[in-house]
Amino acid sequence: MRIGELAQATGTTTKTLRFYENQGLLPPAERTPAGYRDYTDDIVARLDFIHRGQAAGLSLAQIRQIVDIRGAGEAPCEHVRTLLDTRLSDLEQQINQLIALRETITQLRDQAAQVEPDTCSADQVCRYL
Amino acid sequence: MRIGELAQATGTTTKTLRFYENQGLLPPAERTPAGYRDYTDDIVARLDFIHRGQAAGLSLAQIRQIVDIRGAGEAPCEHVRTLLDTRLSDLEQQINQLIALRETITQLRDQAAQVEPDTCSADQVCRYL
DNA sequence: CTGGACCTTCCAGTAGAGGGGAAGGTCAAG
DNA sequence: CTTGACCTTCCCCTCTACTGGAAGGTCCAG
Numbered sequence: 001m002r003i004g005e006l007a008q009a010t011g012t013t014t015k016t017l018r019f020y021e022n023q024g025l026l027p028p029a030e031r032t033p034a035g036y037r038d039y040t041d042d043i044v045a046r047l048d049f050i051h052r053g054q055a056a057g058l059s060l061a062q063i064r065q066i067v068d069i070r071g072a073g074e075a076p077c078e079h080v081r082t083l084l085d086t087r088l089s090d091l092e093q094q095i096n097q098l099i100a101l102r103e104t105i106t107q108l109r110d111q112a113a114q115v116e117p118d119t120c121s122a123d124q125v126c127r128y129l
Numbered sequence: 130m131r132i133g134e135l136a137q138a139t140g141t142t143t144k145t146l147r148f149y150e151n152q153g154l155l156p157p158a159e160r161t162p163a164g165y166r167d168y169t170d171d172i173v174a175r176l177d178f179i180h181r182g183q184a185a186g187l188s189l190a191q192i193r194q195i196v197d198i199r200g201a202g203e204a205p206c207e208h209v210r211t212l213l214d215t216r217l218s219d220l221e222q223q224i225n226q227l228i229a230l231r232e233t234i235t236q237l238r239d240q241a242a243q244v245e246p247d248t249c250s251a252d253q254v255c256r257y258l
Numbered sequence: 259c260t261g262g263a264c265c266t267t268c269c270a271g272t273a274g275a276g277g278g279g280a281a282g283g284t285c286a287a288g
Numbered sequence: 289c290t291t292g293a294c295c296t297t298c299c300c301c302t303c304t305a306c307t308g309g310a311a312g313g314t315c316c317a318g
Binding site for chain 1: 199234
Binding site for chain 3: 002003004018032034035037
């Protein structure tokens with residue numbers, strides 16, 4: 001399987017695949033005599049794993065940690081659990097902050113809908129903020 | 130007021146202040162004969178405005194739009210309302226996505242808490258994801 | 259044998275909001 | 289007169305996940 005086929009099969013681009021290999025997310029591909037990358041089918045599972053990791057909000061660096069542990073012959077499950085837990089509490093915080101922000105902006109906008117525009121003074125730039 | 134004092138007074142850095150001036154967020158500062166930036170007190174209000182804009186999740190580019198309108202002698206209120214409305218609907222979407230992601234990760238983590246680590250197989254990398 | 263589609267490597271750039279640090283000027287204190 | 293703290297401009301670096309493009313090699317059809 002050449003890189004273009006793999007890209008099509010997994011819904012990504014050849015650029016991205018080379019980039020992933022460079023970043024250690026994919027094992028160095030076998031090469032044809034001409035130097036073309038030659039993939040076996042199991043690389044698809046690896047790419048799916050990467051995509052699932054991304055869908056879970058993990059960074060490529062974190063996903064690389066996981067595949068590195070697996071590459072060292074260990075089970076990365078413990079680490080994955082830790083990552084997911086951390087991600088979850090980060091997410092919780094992030095959501096709360098955004099909700100608070102939404103509250104703030106809603107109030108600002110409601111005020112903005114009431115005040116007469118011309119009463120703004122230049123030294124405040126805009127009283128709506 | 131020199132740049133270091135202003136930085137301290139507004140809780141930022143001299144680097145950032147020069148950067149803001151460069152980006153058109155702050156008016157070009159007066160200079161002392163020696164070439165030092167010399168600020169008057171009203172710059173503090175401008176910086177507070179910038180900080181409020183950032184706290185509302187606006188980008189520096191958006192904040193610059195606002196101060197440019199004000200700089201042109203017009204009232205930016207209309208534009209601010211539009212920005213806030215847009216920001217609000219973006220925020221809504223963002224929050225919903227994060228909540229969906231939280232759901233996904235929660236499920237993954239709950240599965241991870243149950244499965245025996247050793248049952249992971251290498252070709253999946255990790256079944257928890 | 260030529261054209262076009264593919265592949266290779268390497269170098270550079272994107273966005274956003276600054277930060278690091280060099281080389282040099284200025285000011286007040288001791 | 290010197291030291292140290294401050295200031296100036298200038299250019300490059302950070303981070304993330306890619307993307308663009310140049311220069312050149314390979315493969316297959318016609």
